[in-house]
Each structure stands twice: as structure tokens, then as C-alpha cells.
Amino acid sequence: MxxxxxxxxxxxxxxxxxxxxxxxxxxxxxAPDCNIGDSSLLANLSYYTPICSLVPGLYLFASCSNIKDVIQTLRAVPHDREALCLQGMVPILPPNAFANFFSLKLLRLQLGNLKVTSKTFQGLDQLQHLHFEHHAPCCMGLFLPSDALEALISLNDLSFQGYCLNYSQNIQLPISLTCLTLRHSCLTKLQELQEIFSNLVPGSSNSVSPRSLVSFLEVLDLSSNLQLNQAGDGALHSLQLHSLRLDSTPLSSIGLLGSGLLQLGFLSLVGTGVKKMPGNVVRYFALHALDLGRNQIQDIWDPDLTNYHSLELLSLHDNGLQSLPIKFLSALPQLQRLNLSMNNLGSTLVLPEGLVSAKLKVLDLSYNEFCNLPYGAFSFLPQLQELWLGGNNISNLMNGTLEGLMWLKTLDLSWNQIKVLNPGWLSSLPSLTSLNLLGTYLEHISGKQLQGPHKLRHLLLGSHDMLDIYPPWPPELLSLEVRAEGVIQFIVHNEEPFLFLENLTLQTSNILFHTTVSDNTTVYFPSLYHLTLRGISSYVFSSHQPQKFFSQLPRLEHLHFWSDHMDTDNMCLLSMPRLQVLELGDLNFLSEFSLVKLEMLLKQVPQLQVLALSHLNPGTLSMSTFKDLGHLRLLLLNSEYSLGLDSSLQELIPQMPQYVYFSDVTFTCQCKSSWVGPWATQAPNTFVYGLEKSICMANTSDYSRTPFVSFLSDHCPHxxxxxxxxxxxxxxxxxxxxxxxxxxxxxxxxxxxxxxxxxxxxxxxxxxRRQLYYDVFISYCQQDKAWVLKELVPALEKPPPIGEGLKLCLPDRDFGLGWDRMDATVASMETSRAILCVLSCQALKSTWCNLELRLATYHLVARPAVARLLLLFLETIDRQKLCSYHRLTRWLQKEDYFDFHQGMEEWDFFCEQLQRRLREAGQERED
Known part of the structure; x- marks a missing residue:
């Protein structure tokens, strides 16, 4: 050529x-059939969209379904996920399938009959939880090579549910493992565990070295193995185990006596059909905890009580117990937690007499049909800290009923027939911190009725009709939840604030505010952080109300507001400067001004990071709806009908939030939304979920459920x-x-x-990788040279704290003699971490400034994902003069510029943003 x-x-x-x-x-x-998100942004995100079942402390998740090719599916999943759930039908997991997910800590696999290779889990050094799950009846086939788990050096939780492992032999368990689960498997006897897991039990395999043995298991869960009916001698020989769960299995607990277990602290036999307490097993292992819930133990015999002296926890919930032996508590000297809920202990509480139980701390007597609590019913339990009495028929509490409970911290009386609380009924509970009175029949409650506890911090109140609340409020209250089907009325005698209240939940049809002092009296919530309102009219936020219930909320960050009332016209959120999470549901925005109301509402909360809208039907969303929400990270639209997306939203694509969810949304079939399809598949910084499942309606009589994306591609031109x-x-x-x-x-x-x-x-x-010689390349005209050299350059080049300590490139100073200015400008921009253009009317008339500006804005097209350009305006410039700079006009829409014509008050902000741009540029160069 x-x-x-x-x-x-x-x-x-x-x-x-x-x-x-x-x-x-x-x-x-x-990602098709994948949901990707951050559950820390919205705590109840699973209410709207299916998300991966997480464990505490993990937030970044990806949940994918209908998988046929794992490698192809994972290409669309970001590699920083902490939790990953995969569901589908995959015959084999290839080697290094998850090698790019270095941060993965939880992996759930629901992939049908599955074969795993030796190197499938290579690279998962941080993985802590690995679950193979199949929720249909047993059993799916699963093949694991003996060294399949060798790379999982941090694994502590391994679970198999609905899988048969009979064809997987001599699997080497990681020595870090603490929890092993086999549910709904095809186990018939405990000896099979020795064959499947070669290093679980010492001596089960001659090829296993002592150093590779699993030294200790916190939990072995064999629940719901319907064929497991044999233990066998030495089945778990020398295994050190803390907890064994055999829920819903036919294995007799007696068979455990010859299993060879060295130690056992907790045994769970829930739903096994047991009719008699296993005293010999408790005595043999000296059990500390025993759970016998949902069985048929209706009587406890006194002679058996001598076997249970080691128990610290005993659960007998839902057994049909009608009485307890006289010496029941005295025979259990170590007992600290006792669960007797959902039994038939009678209408009047009669606890066993005898010696004082000095160690019992938690007692659960919920749902036992109690009607009366006698005087001093719990006086022989001086160390009790939690008392649960919910779901009974208690109607009256005498002053001495709770006598002797000096250390009680939690009291649950919810869903009882309580109508009146006598003054002083809590006088004997000085340590009480949490009180639950939800679902009662109280109509009036006063702060005087709550006197006695010194530090009551969590209070839940409820009534079936209406509830009047009188001061004085508990002074150190941190959380308050009030529910009433009819009306909640706060009576205020003076401006007494809830000084320390952080969480407030109100659920009612109407809320009233009555003052006995003046019409302008206000209830203050200076520390309120989380506010949830359900069913209440929006007038509580109205700017036209003389009595403002929520006038100032300076620290509020979470607002969840659900209401089916009509009066949303004057709703105002100006008193919430730090609001970050806003959840609105069922507000009536069906009027012709609905979109205007929503826009005005969102303008008042510019710091918003999460916006969830449900059942609002706001009509057509446009750029003006979200243009002030520059910090938004998650946008969720749920159960919306005839939703339209205006083409003006295209201008906000660079500022779109990180996550956008459409859940059960019906769109309007209009071609002005044709930009949505390309945006959803080509937006580099936004994950869009649910659009492919959404439908649209061409008119009110269209019930064909046309897929929204298909309509746009078939009927609308590009x-x-x-x-x-x-x-x-x-x-x-x-x-x-x-x-x-x-x-x-x-x-x-x-x-x-x-x-x-x-x-x-x-x-x-x-x-x-190019060597970066300069921090900032500065472009300016000769008319602005004096200001740049005298003001800007010294402030940026001087070391901190006087200046910023940056290395600058100035054409007049740093270009050598004989250099071609064009080549030198291009090379200097390429070797600078950021470009700063000083703009004025004179600069726009300069030939060289024009060329330098066009070279700088070239990166907006060539490299749109990297922000390396800052604009500094020394005077007001008409935007019409910038029309010829198409890329510059696009850049200005992102508001990455600074105005200095009004003075130097933005100097600190300018320096902070400049440093941030330099860090971003440096990180991008290192990627």
C-alpha cells in the first residue's frame, strides 16, 4: 500500500x-433476569423487588434467575458484589467461574442437578457463606470433587438444601468451617457423613492428616431429613460439636448416646413428634440448651427433673402444656431462658412454687390465654430481664403484679385486653428500658402512668379505636411507635420537646394536636432521625397550618410516608435539610397539577439519596422533576399506572442515579419515550431493573399487556x-x-x-501508561494573565496550608524556546491530571484560548466517563455565546464550573472540587 x-x-x-x-x-x-443493588440505601428494598437473601453486614448484592450459562450471565454483573444468588438450570459449573469476584462473601446456588469442577471456586479467598439450595422436595443430584472446596480458605458456613450427596465422596471441608447444614437430603444414617466428608470425623479416612481435620463445629444442622432414622455406633466419633439440629427428622434422640460425640451443648428437636422429654440425653451430654418446640409434650414428670440441672435454655413452645410440676424451677438451678409460649397454662397464671430461681433472665409466656396475673406473680424471679406476655387476655394489671422485678428491662404486654393502666403500675420496674403495649384497648395514656422506670427508651403504644397521649413524655425516650385505627391525639400543656427521640412511627387514620396554652404551640423533635407515617393526612407537613406538628426536623434523614388522603396540595418538606431517604406511597396525585406538586416537593430536599414512589401515578416525568436531585443514588417506581418518561430526561443521563428500579409499572405507549431503551442498555453509570418486564397501554381500552421495550423497538424510529x-x-x-x-x-x-x-x-x-508531569494545565488569555499569575498561581502552587501545593503548567512560563506551541499544548494536556480553563469574554475572542478549549473538551466525546475538566468564569458570559461549543454546553449541564465574578467566597469550594477531580483523574490513570 x-x-x-x-x-x-x-x-x-x-x-x-x-x-x-x-x-x-x-x-x-x-442485566437480563438480574437484580443488582445496594440494600444499605433502602432497608425495605425487598418489599419492592426480589433481592438476594443476605446475612448481616452484607449490602452489595446481585440476584439472577433463569440462568443457562453462568459465565455469560456474570459478564453483566459488577465484580464488587458481596453477595451473589444464581437460580436456573446449569449442568456444570466451569473452572474459575467466579474468579473475578474477589469481594464475594456469600454465594447461593439454585442451579438444579449440578456438577462442580475442582477449580470452580478458585479466587474466592473472601467467601464465608456457600449455599447449594433447591426448594423442591428431595432430591437433586450434586457432584463435588474431593478438592472442590480447597480454595475456600475463609469459608465458615456451608449449606446443602434439597441435594443428595451420595455420589460425592471424601469431600475435604475447609478447616475454617464452623457451620455445616444438610437439609432435605437423602441421608438415612449418620455414618454416611463419614463417607461424604472425609475430614469431618477423625479416623474416617486414612489419607487425611490430623492438621486438615475440622477441629470444631459450632452448628451441625440435619433438619428435615425424612429418611434419617439411624445413628449407629461411633457415627460421629470424637467430633467436637456445640449445636446439633434434628428438627423434623425421625431420628430418635436415644440413638445419639452411642454416636461418639465428644461434647454437645445445644440440641434442637423441633417438630419431631416427641411426647416425652429426653432426660437421659440431657444428662449424658450435660446439655446447656434444649429446644423441644412444636411437639406433643403435655406433661412433665417430677422424677425426670433431676436430669435437667445443667440446662441454661429450655424451649417448650407449642406443646399443649397445661401445667408445670411444683418443683420445676427449683430443679433447674442453671436455667436462664425459658420459653413456654403457645401452650394452655390456664386463665390464671400459676407458676411453680419453691426455691427462688436466681438465674432466670428471660421468660416467654405469650399466647397462653391468661386473664389474670396475681399479686407478686414473678416476685421469686429477681434476676428476670425480659418478660413476654403478649397475645393473652389480660385486662387489668394491679400495682403489685410486677413486684420484685428490679432488673427487668423488656416488658411485652401487646395484644391483650388492657383498657386502663393504674398510676404507679410500673413503680417496681426502675430498670425498664422497653415497653410494648401495641394492640391493646387503651384510650388514654399519660406520662404519669409511665413513671417508675428511670431510663425508658423504647415505647410502643396501640389502641383499637382512638388514643389520647398526655405529657410528661419519658425524658430519655429514643423510639416511639403509636398505632390506632381511628385517631391519635397529642395533648400538650407547654412547649415540652422530645429531646432525644430518634425514631418515630405513627399509624392511624387521623392525628390531632391539642394545646392548652396557645394556638402556636409546637411539638419539637430536635433529634429525630427516622420518621414513619402510615394513613395520616399530609396536613401534618402543610405550610398553611397554624399548628405545625413537624415544624423543624433538623436531623431527619429517613422519611417513610404512606397516606390515602386527598389533601396533598400544601405538603411541605422545607424543615428537613438533611433528608436522604424519602419513601412516598398512596398519596393522591391524580389531579392535573400532580406533576407540579411532585416537582415542588423534590426541590425542597436537594440532599436526597434515595427516592421511592409507590401508587402515586404522577403522570409524565420530565427533567424538571429530578434536575435538583444531584445526589440521588437510588430511584424506585412501584405500582405506577400510565407512567410517561419525557424525552427531556435524556439531558440528565450523566446525572442519573446509580440504581433505577421499575416494579410493576405500566407505561404509556408513546414514542417520546423511545430514548429509554438505548439508555437502559448503554448507560455506563446506571443499573436499570424491571424495564424488560414492564408493559404499556396505548389507551384506556388496551388490555393486551404489550411489552414496553418491544413496543418502542417495533413502532418508534431511533x-x-x-x-x-x-x-x-x-x-x-x-x-x-x-x-x-x-x-x-x-x-x-x-x-x-x-x-x-x-x-x-x-x-x-x-x-x-503515560508519566504525569503536572497536576493542572491552565489555559488563559493575555488579558487575564495578570490575575492568573498574581492570584490563582500563587494560591495553587504554595505548599499547604497557605496554598494547595500543586505543580502547574503555564504555556508562557513552561514551554521552552523553539517549541511548537501546538505540539507542546497537546503533550502538556496529555501529561496533566486535570485541565483548568479560565474563561472571560476576552478569552472567547482569543484564537489560542479557543483552540485550547476545544482540545480540552475533546475528552468529553473521546472519554465521557472521566471528568478531568474544570471551568472558571471570571465574569458573567451569556450562554448564547457558548452555543458554538457543543461539548462545552453539555459540560455546563453537569454544573462543573465556578463563577468568580461575584467575589472569592467560593474559593474553598473551588479548591475542594479541584482536589477531588485530581484524585479521580489519578485513579483513572492507574486503572
């Missing part, structure tokens, strides 16, 4: 590839503005390149060729 043709081809190749990238390459962030921009950009760039062929110097062609090579290597994930 001749030299000239090679040069022309080298110049045209970047243009052809650029057109290909814009047209065919999809930076997909919408966005004409996008194609006009793409074609015009390529033509202009092509003509400019051809015009440069006539130039005697070929520096531009050489530069474009090098730029393309750098871009191509960067796209492929490898390539040379």
Missing part, C-alpha cells in the same frame, strides 16, 4: 471505529437527534482530517494516530 494511502487509512480508521462504537458496542448495565449528531460529527471530523492533508507538517495526523492507539489499548484493558 502506498505511503499516502496508509496515512489516509490511519486517519480514517479512528472515525470508522468511533461510528462502530456509538452504533454497535453496548456498555450494558441492564432517536433522530442522536443520529444527526453522530453523522454530523463523523462528517465534520472526516472533512477536518482531509483538509489537514494539505498542511506541510503532519503533526496532527501523527497525534491522531497516537491518540487512536492509546484509545485502542485502553479499550483492550492493556497498554502503555
Amino acid at each position: 502506498p505511503r499516502m494511502e496508509i496515512s489516509v487509512f490511519s486517519a480514517l480508521l479512528p472515525l470508522l471505529l468511533l461510528a462502530f462504537v456509538n452504533h454497535g458496542l453496548s456498555w450494558a448495565w441492564t 432517536d433522530p437527534e442522536f443520529w444527526v449528531f453522530l453523522i454530523s460529527f463523523n462528517l465534520i471530523l472526516l472533512m477536518s482530517t482531509l483538509a489537514l492533508f494539505g498542511c506541510p507538517k503532519w503533526y496532527w495526523l501523527h497525534y491522531l494516530q497516537n491518540l487512536f492507539h492509546s484509545w485502542w489499548w485502553k479499550l483492550c484493558g492493556r497498554g502503555p
